[in-house]
Amino acid sequence: MRSILAVCNFLGSLLLVCAALYLLPALTSLFNGEPDTAVTFIGGGLLTAVVALALRLPTRRYRDALKPRDGYLLVTVGWLLVTLVAALPLMREIPGLSFTDAYFEAMSALTTSGVTTLSHVDLLPRGVNLWRHALQWFGGMAIIVLAVAILPLLGVGGMQVQRGDAPGGTKDARLTPRILQTAGALWLVYCGLTLLCVLALLGVGMPLFDAICHAFTVLSLGGFSTHDAGLAYFHSGRMEAVIALFMLVAAINFSTHFAALRKGDTSIYLRDPEARWLLLWIAGSVLGLTAYLLNYGTFTSVGLALHQVSFNVISMATTSGLSTVDWSAWPLFAPMWMLFLGSISSSSGSPGGGIKMFRTLVLFKQSLREMFVLVHPQAVAPLKIAGSVIPNRVVYSVLAFIFVYFMTLVTLTFAMLATGLDFMTAFTAVLASLNNAGPGLGAIAPGHNWASLADSQIWLCITAMFLGRIELFTALVLFTPAFWRK
Numbered sequence: 346m347r348s349i350l351a352v353c354n355f356l357g358s359l360l361l362v363c364a365a366l367y368l369l370p371a372l373t374s375l376f377n378g379e380p381d382t383a384v385t386f387i388g389g390g391l392l393t394a395v396v397a398l399a400l401r402l403p404t405r406r407y408r409d410a411l412k413p414r415d416g417y418l419l420v421t422v423g424w425l426l427v428t429l430v431a432a433l434p435l436m437r438e439i440p441g442l443s444f445t446d447a448y449f450e451a452m453s454a455l456t457t458s459g460v461t462t463l464s465h466v467d468l469l470p471r472g473v474n475l476w477r478h479a480l481q482w483f484g485g486m487a488i489i490v491l492a493v494a495i496l497p498l499l500g501v502g503g504m505q506v507q508r509g510d511a512p513g514g515t516k517d518a519r520l521t522p523r524i525l526q527t528a529g530a531l532w533l534v535y536c537g538l539t540l541l542c543v544l545a546l547l548g549v550g551m552p553l554f555d556a557i558c559h560a561f562t563v564l565s566l567g568g569f570s571t572h573d574a575g576l577a578y579f580h581s582g583r584m585e586a587v588i589a590l591f592m593l594v595a596a597i598n599f600s601t602h603f604a605a606l607r608k609g610d611t612s613i614y615l616r617d618p619e620a621r622w623l624l625l626w627i628a629g630s631v632l633g634l635t636a637y638l639l640n641y642g643t644f645t646s647v648g649l650a651l652h653q654v655s656f657n658v659i660s661m662a663t664t665s666g667l668s669t670v671d672w673s674a675w676p677l678f679a680p681m682w683m684l685f686l687g688s689i690s691s692s693s694g695s696p697g698g699g700i701k702m703f704r705t706l707v708l709f710k711q712s713l714r715e716m717f718v719l720v721h722p723q724a725v726a727p728l729k730i731a732g733s734v735i736p737n738r739v740v741y742s743v744l745a746f747i748f749v750y751f752m753t754l755v756t757l758t759f760a761m762l763a764t765g766l767d768f769m770t771a772f773t774a775v776l777a778s779l780n781n782a783g784p785g786l787g788a789i790a791p792g793h794n795w796a797s798l799a800d801s802q803i804w805l806c807i808t809a810m811f812l813g814r815i816e817l818f819t820a821l822v823l824f825t826p827a828f829w830r831k
Contacts (some may be wrong), residue, residue: 348412348415350404350407351404351407351408351409351412351415352415352418352419352422353400353401353404353407354400354401354404354405354407354408355408355419355423356400356419356422356423356426357397357398357399357400357401357402357404358397358401359397359423359426359427360393360394360396360397360400360426360427360430361394361397361398361401363393363397363427363430363431364390364391364393364394364397365390366390366479366483367386367387367389367390367393367434368386368390369475369476369479370382370386370434370472370473370475370476370479371383371386371387371390371472373471373472373475374386374470374471374472377470377471377472379470379471379472382438382470382472382473383472385434385437385438386434386472386476389430389433389434389437393430414828417819417820417822417823417828418823420815420819421815421819421820421823424455424811424814424815425811427455428448428451428452428455429448429451431451431454431455431476431480432444432447432448432450432451433447434473434476435447435450435451435473435476435477438469438470438472438473439463439469439473442463443800445800445803445804446462446463446796446803448807449462449795449803449806449807450462450463450477451480452807452810452811453810454477454478454480454481454484454567454569455480455481455483455484455487455814456484456698456781456810456811456813456814457481457484457485457488457565457566457567457568457664457696457698457781457814458567458568458666458698458777458778458781458782458783458810458814459481459562459567459568459569459665459666459667459781459783460568460666460777460778460783460784460789460794460795460806461569461794461795462794462795462796462798462803463794463796464573464794464796465573466570466571466572466573467571467572467573471554474558474571475554475557475558477569478557478558478559478561478562478567478569478571479561481561481562481565481567481568481569482539482561482562482564482565482567484565484567484696485535485564485565485566485567485595485696486531486532486535486565486696488696488814489531489535489599489694489695489696490527490528490531490532530603531599531600531603534599534602534603534606535564535599538564538591538594538595538602539560539561539564540560541591542559542560542563542564542587542591543556543557543560545587545591546559546560546584546587546588548587549581549583549584549586549587550581550583550584551579551581551584554571555571555572555579558570558571559571559588560591562665562667563588563591563592563595563665563667564591564595564696565595565696566592566595566596566663566664566665566666566691566695566696566697566698567665567666567696568660568665568666568667568783570667574792575667575668575669575792576588576667576668576669577668577669577670582652585652585656585669588656588667589655589656589659589660592659592660592663592665592667593623593624593627593659593663595663595665595695595696595697596623596662596663596664596690596691596692596695596697597614597617597619597620597623597692597695598617598619598620598692598693598694598695599694599695600694601613601614601617601619601620601692601694616731617692617731618702618703618706618730618731619692619693619701619702619703619706620692622702622705622706623662623690623691623692623702626662626686626689626690627658627659627662627686627690630658630662630682630683630686631651631654631655631658631659634654634658634679634682634683635647635650635651635654635655637676637678637679638650638654638675638676638679641676643675643676653669653670653672656669657669657670657672657683658683658686660783661683661684661686661687661782661783662683662686662687662690662691663687663690663691663697664687664690664691664697664698664699664780664781664782664783665782665783666777666782666783666784667783668783668784668791668792670791671790671791671792672791673784673786673787673790673791674790680786681786684773684776684777684780684782684785684786687699687776687777687780687782688700688776688780689701689702689705690702697781698779698780698781698782698813698814699779699780699781699782699813700746700747700750703730704743704746704747706730707728707730707735707739707740707743708743708744708747710728710729710730710735711728711740711743711744714726714728728740745818746816746817746818749817749818749821750779750817753779753809753812753817754775754776754779757775757779757805757808757809758771758772758775760805761774761775761802761805764799764801764802764805766798766802767787767788769786769787770785770786770787770788770789772785773785773786773787773789774789774795774798774802774806774809775805775806775809777789778806778807778809778810778813779809779810779812779813780813781810781813781814
């Protein structure tokens with residue numbers, strides 16, 4: 346009981362932070378002459394603050410009773426509760442938006458999935474548009490802190506490598522002595538890179554409001570845009586180049602960024618196996634798909650092919666989901682390969698989704714080790730990445746995570762098929778949602794919103810986005826009897 350009360354106290358603190366966040370769209374609305382929208386956000390902030398205090402004040406004596414195992418409940422309930430809070434002003438401000446679609450929009454934002462059921466986003470009040478993008482930005486930072494400071498303590502799905510078991514010394518969770526200091530350091534890096542992105546976008550001609558919103562979505566690898574046409578609205582190769590660069594930066598572990606800045610040593614990036622393999626996979630895919638599409642006649646110009654392929658491959662591989670063309674119209678191998686990249690490429694400790702590159706490397710090395718042991722049964726063959734031995738407990742947790750990931754993908758795909766959806770749309774909707782990666786194929790191709798999905802299908806996608814974002818085990822462990830036993 347004391348643990349539940351401690352969780353309630355922490356949830357109250359979390360909602361107080363949410364209440365403060367309402368100031369950003371409220372002030373934006375006032376500045377842009379949208380008083381009714383400002384009232385919505387001010388009222389929402391006050392209501393959230395009241396609920397937060399109702400949770401926090403009666404339970405303040407129990408705030409020190411929180412135990413590590415309570416983190417599972419805290420992360421799961423906290424994420425669902427914040428999503429609910431974030432959805433309410435959307436329902437108020439967007440006429441005809443149902444609760445299902447509002448919750449989907451908020452979950453898509455906070456999990457940085459970047460898909461939407463909305464149309465005519467150009468016409469939304471600026472306060473609402475900023476709220477959508479700010480949710481992605483805050484969600485992206487929450488994911489980084491979760492991955493580096495919280496999940497390692499819970500030992501979720503192989504993320505305990507962040508304690509210092511990861512290679513190269515760049516992913517030590519104790520970047521600074523305390524978790525709060527670590528979170529603060531990562532916030533500083535995140536904010537600094539966001540500011541740099543805003544300035545770079547302004548430098549290539551993007552208007553200020555669009556630059557702020559797109560910086561929010563790019564650094565969080567989110568995928569929202571202020572226009573229905575997305576980046577194609579601007580018709581600017583320079584803007585796409587800037588965004589592609591910052592998507593690559595955001596897909597690298599933020600602990601690596603912090604270590605490189607603190608030590609002034611850029612060679613740290615070369616020693617990070619995740620960063621190396623991320624860049625190698627993307628470079629190889631860009632060159633390979635460019636040649637493939639030129640051979641198929643999809644493009645007649647090498648320059649145009651390289652331009653379109655490079656941006657969209659980077660976007661999908663980093664699970665950002667921004668697009669400049671409808672790449673679903675390319676020969677099927679190309680879009681399926683891009684969706685596959687989104688499953689494996691992003692680094693742990695980044696806002697990117699999917700299995701993550703570290704787990705991919707562990708799985709690959711473990712496969713090689715098993716084949717080696719078959720040939721040499723008596724050999725001692727520790728699994729190493731970048732010269733560091735990966736403990737077997739980490740290997741086992743990664744294998745378990747991969748199994749649960751694919752079983753979740755299969756189960757939710759069958760559930761989507763049971764609703765009458767065609768296979769390509771069902772499979773890619775679940776895959777994109779589970780990877781928090783943006784568009785898929787079929788009815789949810791780039792340039793299409795997800796409004797064609799039925800409510801039951803929307804809730805299945807919400808489930809996939811949520812499970813993919815909090816590393817599956819964090820929520821699924823709550824359904825095991827062992828968790829509730831004393």
